[in-house]
Amino acid sequence: MNEKLTVLLPHDTVAGRIRELAQQLNQDYQAIRAEDAPVLVLCTLRGAVFFAADLVRQLGFHCELEFVKIHSYQGTRPADVPTFDLGESICATGRHVLIVEDIVDTGHTMETMLRHFNDQKVKSVRICTLLDKPSRREVPGIVPDYTGFEIDDVFAVGWGLDYNEEFRLLRDIMVYHPDAEEKGTLRR
Ligand code: IMP
Numbered sequence: 001m002n003e004k005l006t007v008l009l010p011h012d013t014v015a016g017r018i019r020e021l022a023q024q025l026n027q028d029y030q031a032i033r034a035e036d037a038p039v040l041v042l043c044t045l046r047g048a049v050f051f052a053a054d055l056v057r058q059l060g061f062h063c064e065l066e067f068v069k070i071h072s073y074q075g076t077r078p079a080d081v082p083t084f085d086l087g088e089s090i091c092a093t094g095r096h097v098l099i100v101e102d103i104v105d106t107g108h109t110m111e112t113m114l115r116h117f118n119d120q121k122v123k124s125v126r127i128c129t130l131l132d133k134p135s136r137r138e139v140p141g142i143v144p145d146y147t148g149f150e151i152d153d154v155f156a157v158g159w160g161l162d163y164n165e166e167f168r169l170l171r172d173i174m175v176y177h178p179d180a181e182e183k184g185t186l187r188r
């Protein structure tokens with residue numbers, strides 16, 4: 001057992017909460033089931049991959065799963081505004097968009113995405129996040145529509161979340177405790 005890791009949310013707790021989120025989404029999106037365009041479920045890479053896979057397999061409405069890579073860094077310096085490229089094949093205009101995110105931290109990433117989709121004149125855009133760290137928020141208006149768990153200001157790993165590409169495959173959601181010298185280098 002790695003002493004840098006402690007369990008935050010055990011596997012069964014997370015799986016159970018994702019079931020509840022799917023039930024909630026099925027209720028909320030029930031009314032638009034008959035529409036032509038499937039709901040665009042947009043999974044942010046790579047952290048949200050497992051969460052999105054768990055979620056979409058429990059959704060009963062017509063949806064389409066797509067992926068988007070967020071670039072929080074330009075060169076070696078953090079970008080003030082994260083960027084992303086949807087690719088030419090994904091057209092969101094006139095559609096309902098459900099962003100599936102691993103964790104909302106400062107809120108800058110979600111702010112950028114919400115702005116993009118509002119400019120695209122989508123029918124609706126909502127955020128479904130597995131984890132939320134509201135105490136870290138720098139963009140106060142960012143409140144996810146669906147949240148698995150609100151957590152304190154800790155560095156969470158597992159269930160898709162990584163620390164420098166490590167710990168993504170852990171079955172539980174765990175807290176990563178950095179060494180003193182690693183503190184301050186945590187990539188958010
Ligand atoms: P935001 O723009 O600060 O809200 O950034 C959110 C992104 O930072 C998430 O999608 C994660 O990729 C990353 N992040 C923030 N906090 C954590 C954490 O505790 N563990 C792993 N990744 C994190």
Ligand code: MG
Nearest residue numbers: 044047102103
């Ligand atoms: Mg993310």
